[in-house]
Amino acid sequence: MKADDTPVAPARRFFLREIGRGAACASAAAGAAGLLQSAATQAAGKDDRETVAGTESYPAPGYDWNKHRWAFAVDATKCIGCLRCVEACKKENHVALDAHHFRTWVERYVYLEGEEKPRVDSMADPVNIEAAGSEKSYRFANRYRDQKVEKAFFVPKLCNHCTHPACVQVCPTGATYKTRDGFVVIDHDYCIGCQYCVQACPYGARFFNHEKGVTDKCTWCYHRVVKGLQPACVEVCPVQARMFGDLNDKESVVSLFIRNNRVQVLRPETGNAPNVYYIGLDKEVV
Amino acid sequence: MDPLFEASAFTGYVYPNETVIPWSVLIVVYPYLTGLVAGSFTVSSLYHVFHMQQFKPVARFSMLLALCLMLCVPMPLLLHLGRPERAFNAMITPHLTSAFAIFGYAASFYTILLLLENWFVYRPQIVQIANEGRGPVRWICRLATLGSNDVSERALSYDHRWIYALTVIGIPAALGLHGYVGFVFGSLKSREWWSSDLMPPVFLLSAVISGTSLVILLYILTSLARKVRIDESCIKGLAVTLWGFLVFALLLEGVEFASLLYRSREGIDVILTYVTGRLVLPFFILQLGLGSLVPLLLLAFALLRGFQGRALIATVFACAFLVLGAVLLMRWNVVIGGQEISKTGKGLVDYQPVLLGREGLLAAGFVLCAPLILMFVATRFLSPWAEQDRATWLNAGRRAALAQA
Numbered sequence: 001m002k003a004d005d006t007p008v009a010p011a012r013r014f015f016l017r018e019i020g021r022g023a024a025c026a027s028a029a030a031g032a033a034g035l036l037q038s039a040a041t042q043a044a045g046k047d048d049r050e051t052v053a054g055t056e057s058y059p060a061p062g063y064d065w066n067k068h069r070w071a072f073a074v075d076a077t078k079c080i081g082c083l084r085c086v087e088a089c090k091k092e093n094h095v096a097l098d099a100h101h102f103r104t105w106v107e108r109y110v111y112l113e114g115e116e117k118p119r120v121d122s123m124a125d126p127v128n129i130e131a132a133g134s135e136k137s138y139r140f141a142n143r144y145r146d147q148k149v150e151k152a153f154f155v156p157k158l159c160n161h162c163t164h165p166a167c168v169q170v171c172p173t174g175a176t177y178k179t180r181d182g183f184v185v186i187d188h189d190y191c192i193g194c195q196y197c198v199q200a201c202p203y204g205a206r207f208f209n210h211e212k213g214v215t216d217k218c219t220w221c222y223h224r225v226v227k228g229l230q231p232a233c234v235e236v237c238p239v240q241a242r243m244f245g246d247l248n249d250k251e252s253v254v255s256l257f258i259r260n261n262r263v264q265v266l267r268p269e270t271g272n273a274p275n276v277y278y279i280g281l282d283k284e285v286v
Numbered sequence: 287m288d289p290l291f292e293a294s295a296f297t298g299y300v301y302p303n304e305t306v307i308p309w310s311v312l313i314v315v316y317p318y319l320t321g322l323v324a325g326s327f328t329v330s331s332l333y334h335v336f337h338m339q340q341f342k343p344v345a346r347f348s349m350l351l352a353l354c355l356m357l358c359v360p361m362p363l364l365l366h367l368g369r370p371e372r373a374f375n376a377m378i379t380p381h382l383t384s385a386f387a388i389f390g391y392a393a394s395f396y397t398i399l400l401l402l403e404n405w406f407v408y409r410p411q412i413v414q415i416a417n418e419g420r421g422p423v424r425w426i427c428r429l430a431t432l433g434s435n436d437v438s439e440r441a442l443s444y445d446h447r448w449i450y451a452l453t454v455i456g457i458p459a460a461l462g463l464h465g466y467v468g469f470v471f472g473s474l475k476s477r478e479w480w481s482s483d484l485m486p487p488v489f490l491l492s493a494v495i496s497g498t499s500l501v502i503l504l505y506i507l508t509s510l511a512r513k514v515r516i517d518e519s520c521i522k523g524l525a526v527t528l529w530g531f532l533v534f535a536l537l538l539e540g541v542e543f544a545s546l547l548y549r550s551r552e553g554i555d556v557i558l559t560y561v562t563g564r565l566v567l568p569f570f571i572l573q574l575g576l577g578s579l580v581p582l583l584l585l586a587f588a589l590l591r592g593f594q595g596r597a598l599i600a601t602v603f604a605c606a607f608l609v610l611g612a613v614l615l616m617r618w619n620v621v622i623g624g625q626e627i628s629k630t631g632k633g634l635v636d637y638q639p640v641l642l643g644r645e646g647l648l649a650a651g652f653v654l655c656a657p658l659i660l661m662f663v664a665t666r667f668l669s670p671w672a673e674q675d676r677a678t679w680l681n682a683g684r685r686a687a688l689a690q691a
Contacts, residue, residue: 100293100305107299120632124302157301166476172389173372174381192375193368195308196386202476204301204629208308210290213368270475286299286630 059179060226068181069247072158072220072231073257076280078241079154081106083123083138085233085242092221092232097136099124101207103218104158104233108140109284113148118284155285156242158233159184159205159218160266160274167197167206167217176215182247182275183222188214202270220244292640298556298633307625307637310645311618312362315653317467317489318617319359322657324464324490325497327352327400327456332527334453340523347670348501349407352460353400354660359393361653365644385470392466396459403452405430406445408668410437415667423667464493471620478553478631479624484542491535496613498528499606504661506603514671516599522589525602528609529585536578539616553631560627560634569619577612581605 058065089104090097102124109118121128123138131141144152161184168176168184175191178184191214198206198215209216221231225244229235234242245252254277257263263277266285293305326348332338333345364370380387405412413435415427434441465486472485482488502524509516546557561569581604588601626635640646 098293100291100302102302105302120299120630122299122302124305166474169383170385170474171381172376172384172386174379175375190372190375191369192372194363194366194386195368196384196470198303198308199625200474200476202629204303207303208291208306208368210368215368286632 063226063228065179065181067248070161070182070220070225070275071245071247071254071258072161072276073243073245073254073263074156074276074278075241075243075257076153076155076278078239078280079106079156080239080241081108081140081154082238083140084236084238085156086123086138088232088236089218092224093219095216096210099129099135101209101216103205103216104156106140107155107157107285109151109153109155109282110144110149111151112144113150118151118282119144120284120286153280153282155278155281156233157203157205157266158276159220160203160272160276161220163273163275164271166200166202166270166272170196170200172196179222183220183225184217185219185222186215186217188212188216191215202267202272203274292638294638295636296628296633297636298628299630300628300633300635301630304625304628304630304635307622307635309621309625310366310637311622311639311647311650312366312645312653314614314617314621315650316359316362316366317464317621318496318614319355319362319653319657320464320467321489321493321613321617322497322500323352323355323359323396324460324493325495325499326355326501327460327497328494329498329501329524329527331453331457332523334449335457338523340517340519343517343520343671344501344505344524346407347505348497349400349404350664350668350670351501351504351657351661352497353397353404354664355657356393356397356400357660358653358657361656362650365649365653385466385473389466389470392459392463396456396463399452399456399459403449403456405432406449406452409434409445410442411668413437427667461490461493465490471624476629477624477627478546478551478557479627480620482542482546484538484545488535488538488542491531491538492613492616494531495528495535495609498524498531499609499613502528502602502606503610506599512671518594518598521599521602525585525589525598525605528602528606529582529589532578532582532585532609536574536582539574539578553627556631556634557627560623564626564634564636565619565623568615569623573612573615573619577608577615581608581612 083106085104086102086106089095089102093103095101095103105122105124107120107122109120111118121140123129123132123140127143128139128141129135131143132139161182163178165176165178165184168178171177172194173190173192176184176186176197188209193208193213193215195208195215198208201217206215206217208214221229221233224231231242231244234244243253243257245254245257247255247258249255257279258277261279263279264281265274265277266281267274291306294307296305329341330345330348330352333341334349360373364373367373374390376387377390380391382388409431412427412430414437416424416431416435419427468486468489471480471489472482474480502521505520505524506516547554584601585605588598593601622637626637628635639650641648643649
């Protein structure tokens with residue numbers, strides 16, 4: 001299953017069904033009732049959990065989204081900045097091969113001797129693009145080799161698939177939504193391309209897919225996960241800095257990671273409740 | 287082939303996806319247009335609801351202007367959308383947690399209200415053209431009368447009751463619609479430059495001053511073109527209105543900016559770099575200085591010294607022009623400024639608008655001119671000027687009745 005074939009948002013499904021019922025009755029009153037009922041349901045924070053998937057496999061054969069609660073973990077102390085994750089993600093998800101569209105990226109923080117603030121860059125920095133030779137390949141230039149480096153580290157970044165995603169909150173159509181198993185996905189067949197969600201994401205994880213005219217972002221490779229595979233970036237990471245697992249499974253790599261470490265998340269003050277758990281961050285990490 | 291997107295240069299560290307600005311110059315134009323709607327409607331309501339007689343010369347004009355502007359409000363949004371053909375998705379399945387979900391409904395409601403109100407205001411003229419006009423215009427007007435051809439004294443006073451009621455509903459609708467646009471920006475917690483409770487009132491007050499300024503400019507220009515005497519008491523009334531709202535607009539904007547600096551939350555360093563660097567000319571010198579403080583002082587001086595005649599008209603015209611420019615700059619500084627300050631709080635993006643293309647300056651310029659073109663066409667058929675007052679229409683009505691008899 002492709003990422004943009006993800007199922008229709010439960011709230012919208014419910015809404016459309018109600019509208020359909022109203023139309024069958026050929027009654028404007030019934031339509032209005034559907035609208036109000038949908039509004040009331042959303043306002044009360046309820047969903048139609050029982051009616052969408054039931055107990056059947058969903059959204060792929062052999063996969064039940066009621067049984068999983070996925071999360072991502074990053075051990076920033078292990079990351080070596082090889083950028084294989086970025087390359088794998090671009091290939092796996094057909095992301096535009098330029099320096100302005102990324103579903104995942106890696107940041108480098110370098111404290112030079114005598115400087116209070118770190119120098120921060122990513123593979124999209126012009127100096128690093130020059131070192132890589134083109135925008136289609138990725139590497140960190142050895143740009144600080146003549147200076148004394150006090151501290152340096154890499155931080156992999158991706159969509160946080162927040163529990164309270166600001167991007168989902170602001171979407172005017174419901175084209176982007178939270179799935180039962182913990183992913184925030186976008187219905188590319190329904191998105192109008194207003195980019196309000198791009199503005200709302202505090203992590204810069206969303207971008208505009210100029211070919212399709214809709215917004216785009218990391219899906220934690222939902223199309224792979226429902227088939228029992230790992231996200232592409234996790235699969236290729238040579239040092240296991242990226243981990244992916246099911247929080248419902250107490251022995252999964254992410255459950256163990258959270259249990260055995262004092263983990264952090266990015267920008268907890270936004271109230272978005274992100275689901276990418278980090279160790280090895282620094283006060284200057286944004 | 288046109289490039290699919292325009293990437294911006296940056297300084298410091300910005301997230302890789304931030305180098306393509308999501309909301310371009312079209313989203314600068316969009317709140318500018320809704321603001322002008324709210325402002326010109328406010329001027330009209332000063333006569334229709336608050337019965338301030340000095341606004342009579344421009345009351346009908348500003349009502350029609352509000353409608354022409356409102357009809358163009360969806361243009362920048364549709365041009366901006368990646369998939370404009372799906373625009374109605376937001377109305378078919380509104381996602382109610384979104385600050386933008388009910389915009390379609392609110393805008394439609396307000397457009398219908400403006401259409402209705404203009405119909406009542408211009409009904410006597412429509413009836414006259416339906417009776418006395420020629421060609422297809424006559425047939426269009428016959429349809430537009432909706433079968434209501436009665437322009438007797440009794441019918442017109444009934445119309446006025448409707449106009450009054452619709453304006454009473456229209457004031458909160460117009461102000462609410464524009465305050466709502468402010469909320470779309472102010473409610474986003476991801477951008478420090480936007481995230482403010484004061485954003486809706488700041489947008490609202492700048493809306494009123496921009497609409498008043500547009501009415502002043504167009505009233506003076508069209509009067510000169512028509513070689514008609516400009517009503518000085520009307521100009522004075524508009525000048526006082528502009529001055530009064532300008533005081534509040536400037537105060538609120540100042541308070542908002544001061545709070546941002548005083549709070550000095552994370553990322554303030556880069557905001558300070560921005561405001562003391564790239565923003566000095568468009569924000570401090572042009573928007574706050576030349577576009578707000580200068581008109582404020584000039585208007586106060588002109589009103590206190592009792593300027594009359596050409597001096598008064600020239601001063602008010604100049605002030606209106608400056609304010610109109612300042613509000614456009616304010617929209618730019620808010621919309622583009624917010625996106626130039628990176629979410630990382632460690633870098634700045636440098637947006638350079640392009641001239642051509644769907645999101646270019648030409649397209650934005652056309653969107654800004656479209657309401658004026660619409661207004662020009664509308665005033666070829668309907669006269670918005672008060673000198674052709676009610677008595678004229680009454681006589682026309684009587685003539686028509688006699689002709690039919």
